[in-house]
Every structure is written in C-alpha cells, then in structure tokens.
Amino acid sequence: MSADKSEQKPASRNELMVVAAARALEGKRVCFVGVGLPNIAVNLAKRTVAPQMELVYEAGVFGANPARLPLSIGDPTIVTGSTATVSMHDLFGLYLQGGRIDVGFLGGAQIDKYGNLNTTVIGDYTAPKTRLPGSGGACEIAINAKEIMVIMRQSTRSFVQKLDFRTSPGHLGGAAASATLRKEQGWGGNGPSVVVTDLAVYGFNSDGEMELRSIHPGATLDEVKGSIGWELRVPANVPETPAPTTEELRLIREELDPTGAYV
Secondary structure, three states: OHHHHHHHOOOOHHHHHHHHHHHOOOOOOEEEEOOOHHHHHHHHHHHOOOOOOEEEEOOOEEEEOOOOOOOOOOOHHHOOOOOEEOOHHHHHHHHHOOOOOOEEEEOOOEEOOOOOEEOOEEOOOOOOOEEOOOOOOHHHHHHHOOEEEEEOOOOOOOEOOOOOOOOEOOOOOOHHHHHHHHHHHOOOOOOEEEEEOOOEEEEEOOOOOEEEEEEOOOOOHHHHHHOOOOOOEOOOOOOEOOOOOHHHHHHHHHHHOOOOOOO
C-alpha cells in the first residue's frame, strides 16, 4: 500500500535533492554530518547506497546508528547503538583533525562559484540584515575532512557572486590558491567535490570552479542558469539526474521525514 502511494505521488524538488545527495555518498566510509538537510541525506544513504558508512556528529558521537532521524546534533537518538561517545574536544582533535573523516556533509545560506560557504551573516558583518547561526563545527569540517559535499536550495540569494562573509573555505579563489594555502596552513582536506540543490547536481573543474553535472527531472537549463549569481560553466551535454526509486521515496516519507519537517 505505502509503496503504491510513493509511486502515485511524484517526487518533490526537495526529495529529488535529498535522494541525489544520498546517492553521492555511495562508497563513502566515514561521514561527518551537519545539521538540517545533510542530516536526512546521510541517513537515507545509510539505508540505501552506503549501509557500512559511519556517521559522525559533532556533539561527540562516532558511528551513530540513530533509530529515527535526529532533530539536531544533540538529539539523544544519535547515541543509541553508536561505536563511541566522546567529548567534542576529542572528536574534533582526534577524529577530524586526525584525518579520520572521509567526507563532511554541509549546508549554508550562501555559496560562491568556488564552493566557499557563508553561515555567519547576511549583509555587512558590523550591521547585518540577518545574523545566522555561525560556523559551529563547519569551518573545521571544511578544512579537515578529506572531501566536502554540500546540499542547499538554489536561488540567486544563495548562489552568489560574492559572499557576505566566508565562514567555511571551499576552493577559495581557485584550485591553485586553495592547494597552496591548505598546504601552508596544514589543512588536511581537499575542499568541496559535489554540490546538490533542488534543481541540479554540480561538481568542480580543475580550476576549482563549480560546473553543472546533471539537471533534476522537471528543471530546465534556463531555470538553473537563472538562479545562479554568476556565469555558470555548462558542459556540452548535461544528463538528467536519475529519478528517485519507490523505495527511496518510501524511506523519506514514511521513516525519515513523515511530517515533512525537512522536505
């Protein structure tokens, strides 16, 4: 019955985004999870393409196996069945800075073409229009995880030519500058590799600049280009993102987010 319902109701754009993000985690072993949309994407991945993946939450939990979708990084459900529960100091110092995190999954309020993220303020820092939650552990994840994936909704307000504040470094001003600074500063990570939105999936070219990889069903190239604040790099042939399966939709709608809090 429930599978039939999933087939009858087409996937929403938010569901397309979550499924595409989860699929990008196939084969990943240790994932540091951010709050919000990354939370549902990684938990879907663990139930589908990456059952062996270890989930790490900044509250101090390694190898989380939550029975339900955590409401925050401090939700007690992340402790149940976990491999280890440690202090935040040990988690960041021994696991993250120790080079034991394969991929960090982040979101943000703004992103630029090099994958730099803003979660601090909208507007001038000294007199902002909106004060955001701040970095939390995002900056440390961005510089220390071996690879960064980003999930966020796409609009000209969020995909901007210039960030109001750079909270978490991506490829900085380009791949060469990023590699040099990361080496000088002793950062262990390589920067962002994938950005998933409610319209498309993006990767990064050899210059460290974002480029289109696929467009979600129902979205158009004009719509994608019109919701980005810079001249997007577009390959000659852009495939369509594979649609969600019935089981992926069932997991989102019935197990992970039955109230629609995320999607």
